[in-house]
Amino acid sequence: MTIIWAVLIGSVISYVLSSMAGDAFPLMDTLVLSAIIAIAIFVLGDGILKAKSE
Numbered sequence: 001m002t003i004i005w006a007v008l009i010g011s012v013i014s015y016v017l018s019s020m021a022g023d024a025f026p027l028m029d030t031l032v033l034s035a036i037i038a039i040a041i042f043v044l045g046d047g048i049l050k051a052k053s054e
Contacts, residue, residue: 002038002041002042002045003034003038005041006034006035006037006038006041007030007031007034009034009037010030010031010033010034010036010037011030011034013033014026014029014030014033015030
């Protein structure tokens, strides 16, 4: 589910930013952004946030 949400959030962010700039929707950039968001969620969820709650 994390990867699905990362793709959706990354797509929305990429679409809004490309629309504001007047450029075409870059699919490859969207997938890269989604991968970065997914990695950040995995690191925060398994590492930093879990360590603070213990």
